[in-house]
Amino acid sequence: MRILVVEDEAAISRMLRDALEDTGYSVVTAEDGDTAVTLATSEMFHLIILDLMLPGKDGWQVCEELRLQRVNIPILMLTARDAVGDRVKGLDLGADDYLPKPFDINELLARVRALLRRDKMHKTRLITVDDLEIDCDQRRVRRAGKEIFLSPREYTLVEALASHEGTILSRETILESVWNCSDTFSNTVNVYVGMLRKKVDTGHAHRLIHTVHGAGYMMLRRQ
Numbered sequence: 001m002r003i004l005v006v007e008d009e010a011a012i013s014r015m016l017r018d019a020l021e022d023t024g025y026s027v028v029t030a031e032d033g034d035t036a037v038t039l040a041t042s043e044m045f046h047l048i049i050l051d052l053m054l055p056g057k058d059g060w061q062v063c064e065e066l067r068l069q070r071v072n073i074p075i076l077m078l079t080a081r082d083a084v085g086d087r088v089k090g091l092d093l094g095a096d097d098y099l100p101k102p103f104d105i106n107e108l109l110a111r112v113r114a115l116l117r118r119d120k121m122h123k124t125r126l127i128t129v130d131d132l133e134i135d136c137d138q139r140r141v142r143r144a145g146k147e148i149f150l151s152p153r154e155y156t157l158v159e160a161l162a163s164h165e166g167t168i169l170s171r172e173t174i175l176e177s178v179w180n181c182s183d184t185f186s187n188t189v190n191v192y193v194g195m196l197r198k199k200v201d202t203g204h205a206h207r208l209i210h211t212v213h214g215a216g217y218m219m220l221r222r223q
């Protein structure tokens, strides 16, 4: 699970990173709103912890912009303010939960677990990209109604690409989320994408899996 921590106060950012990494999450940090929007719209994350007061765009603007760009992952807002009006505003703009500072790190970790659990439960269990259908409960994949048989790794890879359709996933991101490792010299991702492409795209006029040179891979529907 990858978490984006957006916090400009170095000490709090470090404390969050340490606690989340100790719990087993991968953490990427951003110190301002613009970087947060760039990262959240170009990389794959499972949750965002978003401070309200940030240089550049504030947490409210970041939240609103991400929701407008259809980034639907859970957002946990942090702030020193505890006024009911602020909390309502954050939730109205698309935040999923709200934690006033100073917070207890154990409470934060519990909120993170709850949000990730809720997101998993509410996720559409059927992903479709054009004529590709992925049944996430049964881990079965069909294209144009025809079943495609995949190994467990290939399945995890196709689910990652399809659920982030239109987003470039870098080799590093794929390695981290599908293989849970970060060997950046590994050729594994290229090999698996090649195998997956054969099974998913061969014989179809429209290719779903695209290589973005120097950046990674992306699934794209017909325009």
Ligand code: CA
Binding pocket: 007, 008, 009, 051, 052, 053, 054
């Ligand atoms: Ca701040």
